[in-house]
Amino acid sequence: MKLRRRTRADGAGQRHDPCVAELIRALGADRVRADNAARHLASADASMFIDGAAGPVCFPDSTEHVQAIMGVAARHDRAVLPRGAGTGLSGGAAPLGDPIVVSTTRMNRVLEVDVEDRVAWVQPGVVNLDLTKQVASSGLHFAPDPSSQQVCTIGGNVANNSGGPHCLAYGVTSAHVLAVEVVLSSGEAVVLGGLEAEPSGYDLRGAFVGSEGMFGVTTKIAVRLTPDPESVKTLLLAFDAVSDAAATVGAVIASGSVPAAIEMMDKRCVAAVEDFAHAGYPRDAAAVLLIEVDGPRRGVEAETDKVAEIGRAHGGTVRVAADEQERALLWKGRKSAFGAVARVAPDYYLHDTVVPRSKLVEVLEAVYEIVDRYDLTAVNVFHAGDGNLHPLMAYDSREPGVNERVAAAGREILEVSLAVGGVLSGEHGIGVEKRDFMEYQFTSADLEQQALLRRSFDPHCRLNPGKVLPSAHSCADIASLSAFKADGVWG
Amino acid sequence: MSESLGLLGLEQAERDSCVACGLCLPHCPTYRVTGADTHSPRGRIALMQVVDEGIAPLTEEIVEAFDSCIQCRACETACPGDVPFGHLMESTKEVVESTRGRAPWWLKLGLRALTRPTLLRIGSSCLAVAQRLRLVPSRRLGLPDRLPLRRRALRATGDDVWLFTGCVMDAWQRDIHLATQEVVEATGTTVRPTGDAAPCCGALHTHAGLGDGARKLAARVMSALDGDNAVLVNSAGCGAALKDYGRLLGSDEARAFSARVFDIHEWLADHIDEMDANPLEPAIAVRVAIQDPCHLRHVQGSHMAVREVLEPFVSEIVELDDEGMCCGAGGAFSLVNPQLALDVRDRKTEAISRSRADVVVSANPGCSMHLAAAGVTVRHPMELIAEALRAR
Numbered sequence A: 001m002k003l004r005r006r007t008r009a010d011g012a013g014q015r016h017d018p019c020v021a022e023l024i025r026a027l028g029a030d031r032v033r034a035d036n037a038a039r040h041l042a043s044a045d046a047s048m049f050i051d052g053a054a055g056p057v058c059f060p061d062s063t064e065h066v067q068a069i070m071g072v073a074a075r076h077d078r079a080v081l082p083r084g085a086g087t088g089l090s091g092g093a094a095p096l097g098d099p100i101v102v103s104t105t106r107m108n109r110v111l112e113v114d115v116e117d118r119v120a121w122v123q124p125g126v127v128n129l130d131l132t133k134q135v136a137s138s139g140l141h142f143a144p145d146p147s148s149q150q151v152c153t154i155g156g157n158v159a160n161n162s163g164g165p166h167c168l169a170y171g172v173t174s175a176h177v178l179a180v181e182v183v184l185s186s187g188e189a190v191v192l193g194g195l196e197a198e199p200s201g202y203d204l205r206g207a208f209v210g211s212e213g214m215f216g217v218t219t220k221i222a223v224r225l226t227p228d229p230e231s232v233k234t235l236l237l238a239f240d241a242v243s244d245a246a247a248t249v250g251a252v253i254a255s256g257s258v259p260a261a262i263e264m265m266d267k268r269c270v271a272a273v274e275d276f277a278h279a280g281y282p283r284d285a286a287a288v289l290l291i292e293v294d295g296p297r298r299g300v301e302a303e304t305d306k307v308a309e310i311g312r313a314h315g316g317t318v319r320v321a322a323d324e325q326e327r328a329l330l331w332k333g334r335k336s337a338f339g340a341v342a343r344v345a346p347d348y349y350l351h352d353t354v355v356p357r358s359k360l361v362e363v364l365e366a367v368y369e370i371v372d373r374y375d376l377t378a379v380n381v382f383h384a385g386d387g388n389l390h391p392l393m394a395y396d397s398r399e400p401g402v403n404e405r406v407a408a409a410g411r412e413i414l415e416v417s418l419a420v421g422g423v424l425s426g427e428h429g430i431g432v433e434k435r436d437f438m439e440y441q442f443t444s445a446d447l448e449q450q451a452l453l454r455r456s457f458d459p460h461c462r463l464n465p466g467k468v469l470p471s472a473h474s475c476a477d478i479a480s481l482s483a484f485k486a487d488g489v490w491g
Numbered sequence B: 001m002s003e004s005l006g007l008l009g010l011e012q013a014e015r016d017s018c019v020a021c022g023l024c025l026p027h028c029p030t031y032r033v034t035g036a037d038t039h040s041p042r043g044r045i046a047l048m049q050v051v052d053e054g055i056a057p058l059t060e061e062i063v064e065a066f067d068s069c070i071q072c073r074a075c076e077t078a079c080p081g082d083v084p085f086g087h088l089m090e091s092t093k094e095v096v097e098s099t100r101g102r103a104p105w106w107l108k109l110g111l112r113a114l115t116r117p118t119l120l121r122i123g124s125s126c127l128a129v130a131q132r133l134r135l136v137p138s139r140r141l142g143l144p145d146r147l148p149l150r151r152r153a154l155r156a157t158g159d160d161v162w163l164f165t166g167c168v169m170d171a172w173q174r175d176i177h178l179a180t181q182e183v184v185e186a187t188g189t190t191v192r193p194t195g196d197a198a199p200c201c202g203a204l205h206t207h208a209g210l211g212d213g214a215r216k217l218a219a220r221v222m223s224a225l226d227g228d229n230a231v232l233v234n235s236a237g238c239g240a241a242l243k244d245y246g247r248l249l250g251s252d253e254a255r256a257f258s259a260r261v262f263d264i265h266e267w268l269a270d271h272i273d274e275m276d277a278n279p280l281e282p283a284i285a286v287r288v289a290i291q292d293p294c295h296l297r298h299v300q301g302s303h304m305a306v307r308e309v310l311e312p313f314v315s316e317i318v319e320l321d322d323e324g325m326c327c328g329a330g331g332a333f334s335l336v337n338p339q340l341a342l343d344v345r346d347r348k349t350e351a352i353s354r355s356r357a358d359v360v361v362s363a364n365p366g367c368s369m370h371l372a373a374a375g376v377t378v379r380h381p382m383e384l385i386a387e388a389l390r391a392r
Helices: A019-027 A036-041 A063-076 A128-138 A154-160 A204-208 A242-254 A267-277 A297-313 A324-335 A337-343 A357-373 A402-419 A435-441 A444-457 B029-034 B041-052 B060-067 B074-078 B085-100 B105-114 B117-132 B168-172 B174-185 B203-207 B211-224 B236-243 B245-249 B252-259 B264-274 B294-300 B303-310 B338-355 B365-372 B381-391
Strands: A080-083 A100-103 A110-114 A119-122 A177-183 A189-193 A217-224 A231-239 A261-266 A287-295 A317-320 A347-350 A377-383 A391-395 B161-164 B191-193 B230-233 B261-263 B284-291 B314-319 B359-362
Touching: A019 A063, A036 B041, A036 B060, A063 A080, A063 A100, A063 A177, A063 A189, A063 A217, A080 A217, A110 A128, A119 A128, A128 A154, A154 A217, A177 A204, A189 A204, A189 A217, A231 A242, A231 A297, A231 A324, A242 A261, A242 A287, A242 A297, A242 A357, A261 A267, A267 A324, A267 A337, A267 A377, A287 A297, A287 A324, A297 A317, A324 A337, A337 A347, A337 A377, A337 A391, A357 A377, A357 A391, A357 A402, A391 A402, A402 A435, A435 A444, B029 B338, B041 B060, B041 B085, B060 B085, B074 B085, B074 B294, B085 B203, B085 B211, B105 B117, B105 B203, B117 B168, B161 B174, B161 B236, B168 B174, B168 B365, B174 B191, B174 B264, B174 B381, B203 B211, B203 B236, B211 B245, B211 B252, B230 B236, B230 B264, B236 B245, B236 B252, B236 B261, B236 B294, B236 B365, B245 B252, B252 B261, B261 B264, B264 B303, B284 B303, B284 B338, B284 B381, B294 B303, B303 B314, B303 B381, B338 B365, B359 B365, B359 B381
Parallel strands: A080 A100, B161 B191, B161 B230, B230 B261, B284 B314, B284 B359
Antiparallel strands: A110 A119, A119 A217, A177 A189, A177 A217, A231 A287, A231 A317, A261 A287, A261 A377, A347 A391, A377 A391
């Protein structure tokens, strides 16, 4: 794993890549970009991880196009990397092994909406929030709501089994995907799962969701649509101590309530967010909780009162959003948090671990201690309800030695999380970020079984090679696939 | 600060303020229609970074990535980190233009004509005649269907405020200026149209990377509009440019000038109480969709004032459901990048038909002509208000 670092080079010219001509023949010239500008931009996602450079970038708009790309890749023994909006945070879409990049951005049509059965067939490049907007008039929505929902694609959500604030009550992406059409590395298109309530046979759909682009390229997805709740209330609770906020989270869940979302932001995050959203977040609080309850009107009112009471009992002040506008503004702030960190420093490393709720306070204190010790800036914003931490380290990559410090601090945060019984990743995926930490959590036998599963989908390890599984367990090493130039686009 | 300038003349702190989160992508019209990272704000900034730092040469594809930007600046509204994209792109375009000479000859010629009002009016009357003789494919060129053969004269009624009349708008849409003057005078304010003394704001020059031309025009406008009176502007693009003179010229004088520039709606919202109009009178019975010009919504942030001033005069206002996405006009963009402009416009016309509006209002001449060329009925908000006032 390398961290993103800009290096100077003499600016090499365009290279000749023999598979490009075939790709153009198969897809048409306007669906293939082999120039350095396009390859450079396809060489990174929204994370700080970069370790290679993209090969040609293709823009298919049908299953047949994706099959054709897979054929070209097989003939030239090249790796293939699916890419959505490039907003991933674990380097899952950062290329290794000079892959042909399959951008799904033009596969952006909602193919069919069945309001009665609450199912929609969509292409993988449909933007998460666009689907919700399109079905809003039917009183439905797509429940998984990552913070990047206004830009991330549903194909990317499937690849990472994405979560989001409201997954506390509604479940992550896997709970909302009924079937996927997938192009395998053999070029064959198969449908995994089905619309019937209990599809027969093994749940290959379940295996596929969250496979980070290593099992196949998703070309169609049947998603479950969720009815909008009758009523929604959003509470903003402010606390003088992070530990009071964390204790409130535990107490709310222990009371038997399952709010739709429980989000926490610390003081530094609130400041950055408030500068952008002007949502009226209290800048003087040490931590705030954004709690949303939804459901039938009466239940929501009772639950709002209960949550507010618990918050006050823990020393918090409570504000309930008066109307939809105020509510939207609060969420706008929360969902812009990562980008708003640009106000703190030009680079960030957004971590993603999960710890038991009972250990939140302990782990948060450890996170602040670790980040301080490495002389970095910690910003905390996370899904408190399910213990999904997102410690964020803001830094300036031009500072000498800072990348090493960020990496070391990241590793320590992971160790602390695992030591209290947590897991490696909540929702961002393993990608390259956590790949070399997989052995912390899984035994060699576990990893071998995961590699076997992967090989049963993709025997040549052609799809997104070098991700998730540590090198000892990934099948064909990516070095065995053809690559023209292992370094960056411009050397 | 000069030591922090790279090959594109960008300030390092501004250039590197993008954390590449990608929240701008869905708001970028060219990313929306192409799906290409090279056509996105995040991608363009990443390319500026590698060129500015000398990592990458300025390849044809990189220049194309910059040229394909409409400079609508919707990405700035979306950006939680306040990255000054418009400024970065303007600086970049200026360096690219001076080293590569990207602007086509006919565009430069056209821009020069904008600064010569008499020539512009004669040329446009000739064009109007040619149109009537069916010698010009108006729609294909994005021209209004019938350019005016002659224009009613604008006359000053006093010196309370300036009304900035500009270049193309004055030649082709003089009626909007007359309507604007009528509305402003209804508040008991006298108006002096700027006319030929301040012929062009220079916005199109800035967008094309012709910085020197833009700065010259800015100086000319400022010296023509001496004094302390408010300068009212009914073209969103011109208003944004005039308000940016402070940054463009970097002088206290320019900053003071920019401070007295107001978008007409912004000004009217503050003066509407002075209008002698009976609110009980019936409004015009039309369902109006508001198309927010990007330089009103994303640059000036004055788009809410349009709703505020229009609301008492029309029976119904509807919002388009595309969250202020660009229409693809972009000043001269639609001439230089016709296909991209049409693809972007298709999204806008779809949003307009979903709104089932009788009429669309747009407070920018470029947008209104671009949309009219697609067969959409477009009026300026001031025309509707003037009409409503006349009916009372």
